[in-house]
Amino acid sequence: xxxxxxxxxxxxxxxxxxxxxxxxxxxxxxxxxxxxxxxxxxxxxxxxxxxxxxxxxxxxxxxxxxxxxxxxxxxxxxxxxxxxxxxxxxxxxxxxxxxxxxxxxxxxxxxxxxxxxxxxxxxxxxxxxxxxxxxxxxxxxxxxxxxxxxxxxxxxxxxxxxxxxxxxxxxxxxxxxxxxxxxxxxxxxxxxxxxxxxxxxxxxxxxxxxxxxxxxxxxxxxxxxxxxxxxxxxxxxxxxxxxxxxxxxxxxxxxxxxxxxxxxxxxxxxxxxxxxxxxxxxxxxxxxxxxxxxxxxxxxxxxxxxxxxxxxxxxxxxxxxxxxxxxxxxxxxxxxxxxxxxxxxxxxxxxxxxxxxxxxxxxxxxxxxxxxxxxxxxxxxxxxxxxxxxxxxxxxxxxxxxxxxxxxxxxxxxxxxxxxxxxxxxxxxxxxxxxxxxxxxxxxxxxxxxxxxxxxxxxxxxxxxxxxxxxxxxxxxxxxxxxxxxxxxxxxxxxxxxxxxxxxxxxxxxxxxx
Numbered sequence: 275x276x277x278x279x280x281x282x283x284x285x286x287x288x289x290x291x292x293x294x295x296x297x298x299x300x301x302x303x304x305x306x307x308x309x310x311x312x313x314x315x316x317x318x319x320x321x322x323x324x325x326x327x328x329x330x331x332x333x334x335x336x337x338x339x340x341x342x343x344x345x346x347x348x349x350x351x352x353x354x355x356x357x358x359x360x361x362x363x364x365x366x367x368x369x370x371x372x373x374x375x376x377x378x379x380x381x382x383x384x385x386x387x388x389x390x391x392x393x394x395x396x397x398x399x400x401x402x403x404x405x406x407x408x409x410x411x412x413x414x415x416x417x418x419x420x421x422x423x424x425x426x427x428x429x430x431x432x433x434x435x436x437x438x439x440x441x442x443x444x445x446x447x448x449x450x451x452x453x454x455x456x457x458x459x460x461x462x463x464x465x466x467x468x469x470x471x472x473x474x475x476x477x478x479x480x481x482x483x484x485x486x487x488x489x490x491x492x493x494x495x496x497x498x499x500x501x502x503x504x505x506x507x508x509x510x511x512x513x514x515x516x517x518x519x520x521x522x523x524x525x526x527x528x529x530x531x532x533x534x535x536x537x538x539x540x541x542x543x544x545x546x547x548x549x550x551x552x553x554x555x556x557x558x559x560x561x562x563x564x565x566x567x568x569x570x571x572x573x574x575x576x577x578x579x580x581x582x583x584x585x586x587x588x589x590x591x592x593x594x595x596x597x598x599x600x601x602x603x604x605x606x607x608x609x610x611x612x613x614x615x616x617x618x619x620x621x622x623x624x625x626x627x628x629x630x631x632x633x634x635x636x637x638x639x640x641x642x643x644x645x646x647x648x649x650x651x652x653x654x655x656x657x658x659x660x661x662x663x664x665x666x667x668x669x670x671x672x673x674x675x676x677x678x679x680x681x682x683x684x685x686x687x688x689x690x691x692x693x694x695x696x697x698x699x700x701x702x703x704x705x706x707x708x709x710x711x712x713x714x715x716x717x718x719x720x721x722x723x724x725x726x727x728x729x730x731x732x733x734x735x736x737x738x739x740x741x742x743x744x745x746x747x748x749x750x751x752x753x754x755x756x757x758x759x760x761x762x763x764x765x766x767x768x769x770x771x772x773x774x775x776x777x778x779x780x781x782x783x784x785x786x787x788x
Contacts, residue, residue: 419534
């Protein structure tokens with residue numbers, strides 16, 4: 275018999291006992307426990323557990339959460355022997371001979387060991403402060419930006435400073451109201467045979483100060499917003515940390531926009547390149563895969579270029595580093611135009627949508643309605659920043675009003691697919707290079723490439739002619755023009771491929787930014 279806290283377990287006999295009395299926890303729960311035990315204290319991903327317990331079957335993650343909750347309930351005071359590691363899975367701590375009543379951490383759910391996050395220390399400090407000052411904080415950012423990892427590290431810091439319990443609820447597989455309730459109830463250790471209502475969950479959370487982390491909420495954002503509003507009104511001491519690709523839009527929410535890692539400029543020196551957080555992450559991942567890897571100055575410049583072209587997106591950087599371990603820096607750098615096919619092979623413990631760059635964008639794209647999808651992919655024609663007027667002329671759906679387009683563009687910004695920058699009083703919009711590559715692929719797939727390319731070419735031609743006319747008018751009205759350089763003639767036509775294809779666009783000295 276194996277002793278786990280107050281439980282005695284015999285996997286061969288399929289028997290689990292508490293103080294000599296056999297418990298009925300179900301065969302699947304016992305299978306889950308055995309998988310965790312055989313891992314010898316290592317983290318086991320949820321996918322690996324589900325494959326071992328339900329081989330060949332498609333199973334919703336909430337079924338696993340129910341069985342983990344059953345095991346924790348059976349463990350009683352020793353429930354923390356089963357730890358939740360955010361974004362990775364579960365582990366059964368290696369030291370199983372824990373006496374009943376031994377001192378245990380204050381929170382029922384572990385939030386992982388304190389793994390430093392490259393380039394995020396200032397963010398962690400700021401977010402912990404926001405949690406201490408307000409009821410709800412939402413980490414908002416693009417897919418692959420590192421929201422889950424950041425939330426896990428923030429939760430660890432908050433727990434260390436406050437002593438409050440922390441509950442980490444993964445919502446990636448939740449699709450309905452009951453799924454969300456079940457996931458929260460399971461992490462609280464509530465009986466899930468009869469689904470507890472939100473009021474019951476609120477009462478349990480009100481019993482002691484807690485931080486509730488709700489991870490990956492964007493696909494059930496309306497449900498989560500409603501639940502969080504209700505829970506914080508019933509539990510005054512409750513703090514909630516949410517990760518999502520868009521805000522909840524509730525009155526008690528404070529939003530923290532998670533930014534990309536810092537990337538070096540093209541003219542940075544080798545010493546300067548090494549100090550940027552995106553480069554630090556890239557080097558850390560290369561050295562983890564190939565510890566004897568040495569990078570010379572030329573290689574460091576290539577790494578700086580790769581990180582810059584990947585917009586400092588942590589997931590893309592990690593996937594690129596994986597490829598470098600087998601292809602080398604030069605090949606990876608030269609193949610970034612095909613990044614959606616190149617950047618695959620993420621960690622097996624990662625969620626499926628974080629195992630390839632394309633899958634990360636797919637997750638965001640499928641959550642858009644038809645009008646938002648159309649505008650998003652058509653804006654792939656712009657390199658760099660562009661104005662609302664340019665998007666309206668080139669990318670707007672026929673029959674759509676300007677007001678409707680404003681709402682759709684605002685939705686894309688809110689969902690972290692389009693970034694907005696301000697040039698004085700004027701807003702300018704931009705798709706990151708990786709986002710644009712995905713949108714361009716969708717534009718081709720939908721058969722719209724040629725038509726949008728022609729619209730873009732016409733728009734640029736009209737803008738060029740208008741500028742030439744304005745210049746001519748200025749020259750004609752000038753009282754005594756000083757000698758000046760000849761003004762180059764505006765080209766009569768622009769090739770669609772030269773406007774849109776990424777490789778050709780980078781060769782253009784003046785990319786379209788209207």
